[in-house]
Amino acid sequence: MKNNKTKRDIATTSIYGSSEEMRTAPKTEIPKYPTEPRIAYQLVKDEAMLDGNARLNMATFVTTWMDEYATKLMTETMDKNMVDKSEYPQTAEIERRCVNIMANLWNSPEKPNCTGASTIGSSEACMLGGLAALKRWKKARKAKGLPTDNPNFIISSAFQVVWEKFSHYWDVEMRTVPISAKKITMDADDVIKLCDENTILVVPILGVTLTGLNDDVKKINDKLDKLNKKTGWNIAIHVDAASGGFIHPFVNPDLIWDFRLKWVYSISTSGHKFGMVYPGIGWIVWKDKKYLPDDMVFQVNYLGSEVGTISINFSRPGNQVLAQYFQLIHLGFEGYKTIQTNILKVCKYLRDRLVKLNFSMFSKDLPNPLFIWTLKPDPKRNWTLYDLSDRMTMDGWQIPAYTLSKDLEDVIVMRIVVRQGTGIDYANLLIENLQRHIDILNKLEKSTESLLAIRRNEIIKPRIFHH
Numbered sequence: 226m227k228n229n230k231t232k233r234d235i236a237t238t239s240i241y242g243s244s245e246e247m248r249t250a251p252k253t254e255i256p257k258y259p260t261e262p263r264i265a266y267q268l269v270k271d272e273a274m275l276d277g278n279a280r281l282n283m284a285t286f287v288t289t290w291m292d293e294y295a296t297k298l299m300t301e302t303m304d305k306n307m308v309d310k311s312e313y314p315q316t317a318e319i320e321r322r323c324v325n326i327m328a329n330l331w332n333s334p335e336k337p338n339c340t341g342a343s344t345i346g347s348s349e350a351c352m353l354g355g356l357a358a359l360k361r362w363k364k365a366r367k368a369k370g371l372p373t374d375n376p377n378f379i380i381s382s383a384f385q386v387v388w389e390k391f392s393h394y395w396d397v398e399m400r401t402v403p404i405s406a407k408k409i410t411m412d413a414d415d416v417i418k419l420c421d422e423n424t425i426l427v428v429p430i431l432g433v434t435l436t437g438l439n440d441d442v443k444k445i446n447d448k449l450d451k452l453n454k455k456t457g458w459n460i461a462i463h464v465d466a467a468s469g470g471f472i473h474p475f476v477n478p479d480l481i482w483d484f485r486l487k488w489v490y491s492i493s494t495s496g497h498k499f500g501m502v503y504p505g506i507g508w509i510v511w512k513d514k515k516y517l518p519d520d521m522v523f524q525v526n527y528l529g530s531e532v533g534t535i536s537i538n539f540s541r542p543g544n545q546v547l548a549q550y551f552q553l554i555h556l557g558f559e560g561y562k563t564i565q566t567n568i569l570k571v572c573k574y575l576r577d578r579l580v581k582l583n584f585s586m587f588s589k590d591l592p593n594p595l596f597i598w599t600l601k602p603d604p605k606r607n608w609t610l611y612d613l614s615d616r617m618t619m620d621g622w623q624i625p626a627y628t629l630s631k632d633l634e635d636v637i638v639m640r641i642v643v644r645q646g647t648g649i650d651y652a653n654l655l656i657e658n659l660q661r662h663i664d665i666l667n668k669l670e671k672s673t674e675s676l677l678a679i680r681r682n683e684i685i686k687p688r689i690f691h692h
């Protein structure tokens with residue numbers, strides 16, 4: 226009788242009338258007894274409420290909006306495990322179709338079936354591209370009886386952290402070409418100067434994370450071609466097109482950066498950035514099967530049949546691959562082109578408005594829908610971009626302020642990334658908010674935020690960029 230009463234009480238108790246809501250959520254130990262799903266749901270959901278509003282995050286490259294059909298498809302297929310290609314052969318087939326589509330967008334010469342894979346994001350894809358290069362180099366060196374203990378690769382100092390990880394994880398020296406106020410992207414001559422017989426790869430970036438610019442892949446390719454011819458080396462290129470891979474095929478088809486170039490052997494991108502799929506999905510494609518070492522393809526038979534996988538991760542959701550295929554079908558070439566053109570327009574609009582607010586832009590070019598700016602020197606101003614960034618969070622906006630890479634590390638910049646979901650009206654709201662907070666900061670005698678920045682040891686040194 227007593228038990229029945231307890232059950233009835235639980236069934237009729239409102240969520241916030243429950244005893245669970247009167248306790249703190251478990252932080253270190255698994256709770257001894259179960260919690261009703263509706264109450265557990267509410268507890269977790271309420272905690273997640275403290276996260277920022279993804280749509281107001283101008284910092285991220287990652288997709289924060291998909292339409293209702295994509296959301297429905299992803300929700301309905303989230304139980305699929307991408308690695309289980311024998312249980313989900315159609316998802317595997319769709320992955321293969323996506324690889325072919327990506328490869329063709331990047332002008333792969335391999336027809337009809339191209340070599341590549343989906344990954345959890347660009348990071349895994351970059352690792353695979355780098356690893357393939359390392360293995361190719363080792364094999365070639367071993368065949369000639371040469372040592373293989375000192376490999377290196379070359380990348381701009383504005384690299385994304387994944388390349389530092391690649392360097393540490395696989396013990397490959399990372400040689401960086403410094404970007405500076407004069408050389409704002411990776412200089413091709415500087416690349417060549419760093420190459421030697423132990424160079425496994427050069428990694429230009431299309432959509433440099435810190436600046437939004439593109440390294441000149443063609444120029445690097447051409448100089449590398451001369452060097453390879455002269456020395457007999459075979460230094461290849463992996464293009465880290467985390468952002469640009471889904472931008473330039475649509476809006477900039479004449480930009481030669483992809484498999485049309487002789488030494489570009491592999492390309493990676495993030496499907497969850499400008500591929501417009503929720504995280505996490507990335508893509509890696511090799512120009513030809515021969516550039517993917519055989520021992521990177523693992524045959525797994527215990528899932529039902531003998532299936533090859535190329536991945537560092539094993540189990541991973543398959544619904545992102547289906548969502549990528551959905552976007553490719555739904556938007557088509559023209560759909561992607563229109564959206565990418567629009568976000569570039571919104572980005573330019575925002576940039577022009579910020580120039581009017583007297584900020585100094587890092588570059589005149591806007592190849593990708595993101596840009597960075599800095600403050601012009603003004604002895605009367607007692608606030609920094611960190612202060613502005615802090616104040617914008619009061620209205621929910623996340624606009625990061627950070628210092629640039631080596632040789633520009635004293636420069637504080639702010640960055641805006643424009644993704645699908647940011648229109649002109651939205652851009653106007655952002656500018657109004659920026660203007661309001663700038664006015665407030667200008668009126669403050671000494672802002673608490675500035676003090677905060679000083680406490681964080683940040684250097685307050687505005688700089689104008691000369692073009």
Ligand SMILES: Cc1ncc(COP(=O)(O)O)c(C=O)c1O
Pocket residue numbers: 286345346347348349351385387430432433434465467468495507
């Ligand atoms: C140039 C570049 N490479 C790699 C990455 C890592 O991408 P992901 O987050 O998809 O792993 C990023 C992420 O911003 C990037 O900008």
